[in-house]
Amino acid sequence: MVGLVFVVIRFRVGEAEQAVFGKRVQAAVDVLARQKGFVSAQVGRNVDDPELLALNLEFENVGSYRRALSPYDVKVTAVPLLSQAIDEPTAYEELLPEHGFDGAAQDR
16 A cells, blocks of 8 residues: 655746745645645755756645645645646655565555
8 A cells, every 4th residue: 555655846947036936835835734644845956956946745645645636725826836847747655664665565
């Protein structure tokens, strides 16, 4: 069974637009943090490419992540920002929990 899911969402944001982006990403994290199953969030800037930003979210499981995107306030606040992300798969199941690598941790 799939446990913890982390979501890596990358954005290409010009340095001049990053202050506005920061306010938008904070609002998105605030609304997502109120959803059941939310664990944590981080936002970071790539050390080699300062216009490449990442939002890392953690949820208890993939169902929690998917359900977190459904409420109206999330659709209004977070989804417009998330739709500007780089188009690539974003959700990952954790394979290195406390007790070691689990390469067979698939439950689809």
